[in-house]
Amino acid sequence: MRKLVAGNWKMNGNLAQLAELDAIAAAAEANSGVDVAVCPPFTLIVPARERAPGLAIGAQDVHAKDCGAHTGCISAPMLKEAGARLVIVGHSERRADQYEKDEEVRAKATAALAAGLQTIVCVGESEAQREAGEHIAVVTRQLQGSLPTERGSGELVIAYEPIWAIGTGKTATPEDVREMHAAIRNHVGKGVRILYGGSVKADNAAELFATPNVDGALVGGASLTAAQFVPIIEAAAGV
Numbered sequence: 001m002r003k004l005v006a007g008n009w010k011m012n013g014n015l016a017q018l019a020e021l022d023a024i025a026a027a028a029e030a031n032s033g034v035d036v037a038v039c040p041p042f043t044l045i046v047p048a049r050e051r052a053p054g055l056a057i058g059a060q061d062v063h064a065k066d067c068g069a070h071t072g073c074i075s076a077p078m079l080k081e082a083g084a085r086l087v088i089v090g091h092s093e094r095r096a097d098q099y100e101k102d103e104e105v106r107a108k109a110t111a112a113l114a115a116g117l118q119t120i121v122c123v124g125e126s127e128a129q130r131e132a133g134e135h136i137a138v139v140t141r142q143l144q145g146s147l148p149t150e151r152g153s154g155e156l157v158i159a160y161e162p163i164w165a166i167g168t169g170k171t172a173t174p175e176d177v178r179e180m181h182a183a184i185r186n187h188v189g190k191g192v193r194i195l196y197g198g199s200v201k202a203d204n205a206a207e208l209f210a211t212p213n214v215d216g217a218l219v220g221g222a223s224l225t226a227a228q229f230v231p232i233i234e235a236a237a238g239v
């Protein structure tokens, strides 16, 4: 499967930072065997599209309904109209900060896929759950509860992001990743890309990409600058 390297800018970036997209877009073009995407905050989607028309630009969340009385929310048709090609749903930061439950993640993913958006559904266990040996059961439960039953016309992608590896500099070992991605593969079957996320950097990317069932990466901090993100794209191209 082609690898997908997606950047999640989280609540970072501004118009000036879109200059980073020039070199990221050039690397995406030069490494045409890899799919590359950047998900900036909502307000930067349109200017990012204008700055880098060849690069896939996405969002970090979406509402399950197309329109209505939902103050502050953005729908899948709105994202499509803004030129977004993908969306991340169920990120652990939203599950924690906005109290999103599996059922809501599933509704969001269903709406995004119906609108034709590539939809990255995030799952991952906490450190305490891993220490208790519950990591596979926790992620399996999240998949059962979060994955849409209707696929729509968009592409479903899974991102395994162990919470304890996000923004901490700790990465899951290749053995941890191999075990979890095999369990996810078992659940979703062939043809669904499974990304790893959590402190992916230039110096650990190649090893992660060489791990079975790792079909790409969801990158936070290291996607904010071309200097850090481009080597990850190149590592994906080299596998």
Ligand code: 13P
Binding pocket: 008, 091, 161, 165, 166, 167, 168, 169, 197, 198, 199, 200, 218, 219, 220, 221, 222
């Ligand atoms: P970091 O790469 O900063 O650890 O973030 C990972 C992540 O949460 C991507 O969605």
